[in-house]
Amino acid sequence: MNNSQRKDIHNSEVPVVCQACEVRHRGVCGALNGEQLMRLSKHTKRHAISHAAELTTGGRSAERYANIMSGVVKLSKLMADGRQQIVGLQFAPDFVGRPFANADGITVEAATDVRVCSFPRETLEGLMEEEPELEQRLHRQTLRELDEAREWMLTLGRKNAEEKVASFLYLIATHVDPEGQNGTTDITIDLPMKRGDIADFLGLTIETVSRNITKLRKRGVIDVVDRRTVFVADLHRLHSATSQDLSR
Amino acid sequence: MNNSQRKDIHNSEVPVVCQACEVRHRGVCGALNGEQLMRLSKHTKRHAISHAAELTTGGRSAERYANIMSGVVKLSKLMADGRQQIVGLQFAPDFVGRPFANADGITVEAATDVRVCSFPRETLEGLMEEEPELEQRLHRQTLRELDEAREWMLTLGRKNAEEKVASFLYLIATHVDPEGQNGTTDITIDLPMKRGDIADFLGLTIETVSRNITKLRKRGVIDVVDRRTVFVADLHRLHSATSQDLSR
DNA sequence: CGCCTTCTTGAGGGGCGTCAAGCCCAGTGG
DNA sequence: CCACTGGGCTTGACGCCCCTCAAGAAGGCG
Structure with a gap:
């Protein structure tokens, strides 16, 4: 090759x-x-x-x-x-x-x-x-x-904090993509930035970012391997967390 | 000419x-x-x-x-x-x-x-x-x-509602600019959209937009001629309302 | 005048910011 | 080897800003 x-x-x-x-x-x-x-x-x-x-x-x-x-x-x-x-x-x-x-x-x-x-x-x-x-x-x-x-x-104007954090994770997951990920639905994400940067990206505070990472973890959408690495078992699940239908 | x-x-x-x-x-x-x-x-x-x-x-x-x-x-x-x-x-x-x-x-x-x-x-x-x-x-x-x-x-991520509304008005004032406005510091703005659109632009609700237009009027930053027209006596004043220094 | 849409204003509640304490971990130096 | 330190992160308590719900005012148009 x-x-x-x-x-x-x-x-x-x-x-x-x-x-x-x-x-x-x-x-x-x-x-x-x-x-x-x-x-x-x-x-x-x-x-x-x-x-x-x-x-x-x-x-x-x-x-x-x-x-x-x-x-x-x-x-x-x-x-x-x-x-x-x-x-x-x-x-x-x-x-x-x-x-x-x-x-x-x-x-x-x-x-x-x-x-x-x-x-x-x-x-x-x-x-x-x-x-x-x-x-x-x-x-x-x-x-x-x-x-x-x-x-x-x-995302900034219309999503709530949990959706924002999920959107960020999804964005990173689909961009850092180390050539693999074809066909697979799980992925390990190496977060390229610290919580403060994520907050500045999402228009939130550090604390709110942290709280919502925990929330996604407790809901089973992600696994937090360490503070800089997140494992996603099901990318579709993460994707649907980026915009929950609030109208019902 | x-x-x-x-x-x-x-x-x-x-x-x-x-x-x-x-x-x-x-x-x-x-x-x-x-x-x-x-x-x-x-x-x-x-x-x-x-x-x-x-x-x-x-x-x-x-x-x-x-x-x-x-x-x-x-x-x-x-x-x-x-x-x-x-x-x-x-x-x-x-x-x-x-x-x-x-x-x-x-x-x-x-x-x-x-x-x-x-x-x-x-x-x-x-x-x-x-x-x-x-x-x-x-x-x-x-x-x-x-x-x-x-x-x-x-604006969407980091400004509060009042700053957002001021930012919108300033944006319109500097864009619709009917060829004139040279050197002058006052301007009459014909709002190109209704409150609902402004809200969708700012990531707010209609009510919050309305309340903050009132707020800017009471602070003397703008005059509300009618619901679709706003008079700005001092553009610099409006500009400074787009980002008040919150750190003090 | 009546009806509809748009806008304003008020009352109440919730989500996120603020402040503060404590944990985890890497680095440093004794 | 361990105490100390400092940065990064998490978690809790509390308060405020903005959303939600609701009523009423102001126009526009047949």
Whole structure:
């Protein structure tokens, strides 16, 4: 099962660093041919970013864009008095960074330890002009993020605390998906963030998150292996906990 | 001040219907040259859609895309038991419709009376391939919608009822903006939707919306002219009501 | 005028926030 | 090896904000 070389007709043209890249075909790089990849890779850097570090500091702010190779990145907004709301989570192989300027007041942080492959803004924008499919891929990712944001607006505005927590667990379960999970209905979830982050994601407090994890456990929807790992015996059961019919 | 003809060097090439179009330069059409506009306009239709009608019915679902010429369009999500959340509002000259497939479970309705200029899906997608700037414009609008959705997530998750209502009024004030409002700090807002819609937008109930409009009136932040019109004497005052510092 | 829809206002209750105490566990140093 | 410490998490007690239920006011329209 030599996954690393599938589909590369002219492997000689593909940069060595890219040949070994886990997300090479799925990320935005999938839109580029060997020659373009070669040019891009001349300017790329791999970074390991440890948990809780901001991605926007250290000169890498709007200067560099990046692909997530592993880990989870969180986007959040902060109010003057300290209230905080997480407005997006990104997983490999998502693209991080904002084409065409400003990301008004959004903080980008590593939720877990993260590995990224970054490159200068100008390099990507140069490639965008010559390769329309690149812009199309970015456009599609933006549309996907918009869908997720809207799904989350429904959760924030109209679900109660228990449904919110179940929704979060379901989201993580379906995203961190380590290639397996096909056909299986049970899954062990490694929570990528601590209770405080989950609270900021759900528009709740730490205590309410904790109480409702306990509630789901007592109802038998989940098993709490340890504070960072949850076992779900039946994903459908979890899914139905994300929106109980309250009208009866 | 002949606004209608500004900037058209070769007006002869521009379709007559487009020459009179109020949003011709600002919408996605701004990316097209005369010849392309001519081709597009062969397939466009103007529609007047009256208040509360769905835009996705009558064969105009994924078949046709549209530009909003006037009025307000609302996007909403509905849960099985009737709970509803409005996840987006669109104003002229926004583009309505989803490039590349499915708009998973989103209902598109006219919030007010609306006029649109619509065209078949294939026509637009054909033009997108030959004119990259068209895709770029759509991409930029998607990014703007994403920003707005995230701003709204902060409102839904972390603001109290009074701040939510103030945020809604401020949003409308800064969007419906009838060309004027430059330099002035007061504005009369014509609310584009009824209390129930506002509640669905804010994740509140009708009663709470009503109570907090009253509250803002009694605090002198707004004047309620009639149930559909609000006068704001000082926009800055309204803005500061959108996020009072609760930490002291 | 009567009817219907929309909006406002009040009274009461519940869900989630606030405050506080205690548990679990990893890290540190004696 | 164990006491100490500190961060993260859980659990309880209590209170407030917003929802629920209900009645009435204000328009709009035949």
